Amino acid sequence: MIISDSNIMKICIFGGTTEGRVLAERLAAKRKTDQEIVVSVASDYGEEMLRGISGIKVHVGRLDREKMSDFLVEGAFDIVIDATHPFATEVTGNIKFCCEKLGIRYIRLKREDEEASGSTLGKVMYFDSPDALSEKLTELIASGDEGKTNVLLTTGSKELTSFTQRIDVRHLFVRVLPTKESIDKCLEAGLTEDHIISLKGPFSVEENVAHIRKYNISYLVTKESGAGSGYLNKLKAAEAEDITTMIVRRPDDDGLTLDEILIFF
Known part of the structure; x- marks a missing residue:
């Protein structure tokens, strides 16, 4: 207390x-x-x-x-x-x-939870780490139909190597912040500029759908980021386009909400 x-x-x-x-x-x-x-x-x-x-x-x-x-x-x-x-x-x-x-x-x-209702779950897979997710994604791409192997990574630039070390970068489209640091990390990982989506979020359902369609995405990769991050909008867009969402589970996060903290000041 x-x-x-x-x-x-x-x-x-x-x-x-x-x-x-x-x-x-x-x-x-x-x-x-x-x-x-x-x-x-x-x-x-x-x-x-x-x-x-x-x-x-x-x-x-x-x-x-x-x-x-x-x-x-x-x-x-x-x-x-x-x-x-x-x-x-x-x-x-x-x-x-x-x-x-x-x-x-x-x-x-503490970031407040953003619950996914049954109508927004669609094809969803959960993983405890980016490495575990990328291993499964590698299997899916290898066994997938031709033309259904493109991935939209929305997990940021820090965990990028978990994916680029296992997956041919030609399958990867990465959405990152429009900063030099983030873009440089993408380029260093072997991604070409046409596979880098450098935009500031959070993104609406419609914007996510537009990216899924533009890049012919079959797998959307995200973190279970919680309220305010646009997390649910990604799930809704993936469901609307009937593609698979692969999610890195959020770590346990004890703490106080914004309103609870403000009480003390």
């Missing part, structure tokens, strides 16, 4: 592209005069997503455990809120470690 504390003056938020951005905006709106809110993001894209929010400071740059510890010491924060992506388990582990070591109060901002 977190006790409301009127003496919380220095707040650090890690992550600012989805829930982190909303949290920063909501906290800034009710910020006390002497209260300081710092949002730490990994990339310029994260910084761009925070533009227009007054009353916050933004730190840009990836932090390993040592740099993170130094950053938290220098900031002298009263509390740290971890609003990183639910699949960024390594970063969350580092934040928890540093907070425990330094005696800083830690809260995990």
